[in-house]
Amino acid sequence: MILQTESVTKRFGGLLALDTVSLSVEQGEIFGLIGPNGAGKTTLLNVIAGIYEPTAGIVKFKDKQITGLNSETICRKGIARTFQICQPFPKMTALENVLVAAVFGNRKAIADPQAWAEELLEFVKFAMPRDTLARNLNTVQLKRLDLARALASNPELLLLDEIAAGLTPGELLELMDLVRKIREERNVTIVLVEHVMKVIMGICDRVAVLHYGQKIAEGTYVEVAKDKKVIDAYLGEKYLL
Numbered sequence: 410m411i412l413q414t415e416s417v418t419k420r421f422g423g424l425l426a427l428d429t430v431s432l433s434v435e436q437g438e439i440f441g442l443i444g445p446n447g448a449g450k451t452t453l454l455n456v457i458a459g460i461y462e463p464t465a466g467i468v469k470f471k472d473k474q475i476t477g478l479n480s481e482t483i484c485r486k487g488i489a490r491t492f493q494i495c496q497p498f499p500k501m502t503a504l505e506n507v508l509v510a511a512v513f514g515n516r517k518a519i520a521d522p523q524a525w526a527e528e529l530l531e532f533v534k535f536a537m538p539r540d541t542l543a544r545n546l547n548t549v550q551l552k553r554l555d556l557a558r559a560l561a562s563n564p565e566l567l568l569l570d571e572i573a574a575g576l577t578p579g580e581l582l583e584l585m586d587l588v589r590k591i592r593e594e595r596n597v598t599i600v601l602v603e604h605v606m607k608v609i610m611g612i613c614d615r616v617a618v619l620h621y622g623q624k625i626a627e628g629t630y631v632e633v634a635k636d637k638k639v640i641d642a643y644l645g646e647k648y649l650l
Contacts, residue, residue, distance in 0.1 A: 615627065
């Protein structure tokens with residue numbers, strides 16, 4: 410088991426964003442988190458990544474508690490993440506953006522950070538010149554840059570937040586292939602938050618469904634898509650199998 414959350418709760422004043430959420434993710438899985446807007450999906454990723462400290466509950470990574478550690482420490486332990494809205498350093502080049510993670514976020518020293526950054530840009534098929542400023546990239550290019558930067562820290566667990574948003578059908582298929590490739594060739598376990606059901610159906614081994622901060626279902630996509638609670642709360646009849 411690479412990741413466990415045990416009764417994780419997060420409050421923002423009077424708002425209960427997460428309500429005793431317990432999950433287990435096996436090493437090597439692609440694990441999906443789905444649910445309506447405001448269900449707590451991104452909040453859960455932020456708790457796992459150390460951006461938020463949980464109000465209650467425990468987070469374990471490789472059977473060791475990481476609850477309450479800051480995001481830098483958690484990154485160096487082997488957890489990286491991307492964001493729904495890409496957050497590059499806009500005045501730095503694509504290569505420099507990846508180099509930052511390679512040098513300062515890596516859990517082990519890299520002998521040649523520049524070569525490592527170049528390798529990862531090639532791995533994610535970043536097609537632009539390496540000296541292109543991040544502020545001049547479009548959405549698809551930024552998503553690939555964000556993936557390269559996350560991988561530059563050499564993670565064992567990668568948290569992806571709506572990486573498919575805004576992509577065309579062709580770009581979506583390429584992205585799905587890339588996520589599979591990250592798992593298979595880089596030996597990275599993946600937890601992804603996603604609204605695009607084609608991605609969830611196509612690449613996830615298991616799925617958990619959040620609704621109003623609570624986990625209401627967990628299992629394969631086929632299993633959760635048949636759950637009446639999930640149909641009523643999120644999927645509707647369209648995705649009923």
